[in-house]
Amino acid sequence: MKYLLLILIGTFVIQSCTYQAEEEQATTPSIPVVNFDELEPLLHHDNDTTYIINFWATWCKPCVTELPDFEKVAEFYNDQKVTLILVSLDFPKQVESHVAPFIAEHNVKSEVILLFDTKANVWIDKVSPEWSGSLPATLVYNKNFRKFHEGSYSYEELKSIVELNKL
């Protein structure tokens, strides 16, 4: 009887733990926060996909303006090997208050990652030596092609770069 009670208590504890873990998972933001070492592999895939890596932030006006065009380009190529990744440089403490609501409100479908790495003097050059650090900035690349641009892209500009260089 004693053992049975122990087992019962044990099961209960395990169950409540599992329940808690699930609950935490549900409230954890879906936007991963990474440092540059964690982000860097995404800038160097060696496969048949063409990647559009857009560096942006919710507070960056020209970024927010060009974002729908980027999504439209990604949408246009959704049956081809073209992937848009939105790398947010918002402050990490604003993931919940700014970034997540922005994504929901603007119905952003592409993958969003938040880069938080204060050693910008080191990692900006690793994205591109051409980048001074201002936003927005975009890297379009695949295994045969690489183009970095500091500043905005229009729908037509971005689409033509992808169209001419996709595999």
Added chain:
Amino acid sequence: MKKAITFIFTLMLGTVVLAGGLKVGDKATAFSLKDVEGNMISLSDYEDAKGVILIFTCNACPYAIAYQERIVELDKKFKDQGYPVVAINPNDPEVQAGDSYEAMRIRSHEAGFTFPYLFDEGQEVYPAYGATRTPHVFVLENADDDFVVRYIGAIDDNYSDASAVEESYLDDAVNSLLAGHEVKIETTKAVGCSIKTK
């Protein structure tokens, strides 16, 4: 391989030249701009200073806001030693309403700016320097009546937390100049807001 390296190097050099603006060692471009009190402030007003910490910054950019207090502290620290801060807002207020001349005046008072906050009306000064973002710092040394660029880049290596700074680039550069030494790290990069222009 050697050819490839030479090619890449030439390409990079080309980019730097094409990007325009000033490099470390160049003579600083003279300017005369209106501060928030309506006075015209010129670089030549500082001929008695050892140098000037010129910072392109603005009201609206979160990175600029994050550095606001640190800029005031830098001015307090270095003004008496001969390196005052001069801040310039390079943005076109028609593109970024929060950076209007009136908003600058309010910010300067609210944030207790101890330095002149100038408006780059007509946006001719920032391209001459090659500033691309806010904040963007240029340390100018007064050398025989010419102001010479000695440092270009970031204030430090942590925009989000002043207490977690590991490298105080700007502070180090000015301290080196005050000590009569060469600046060790002459250029740095940082994330910032693009300068707003039509």
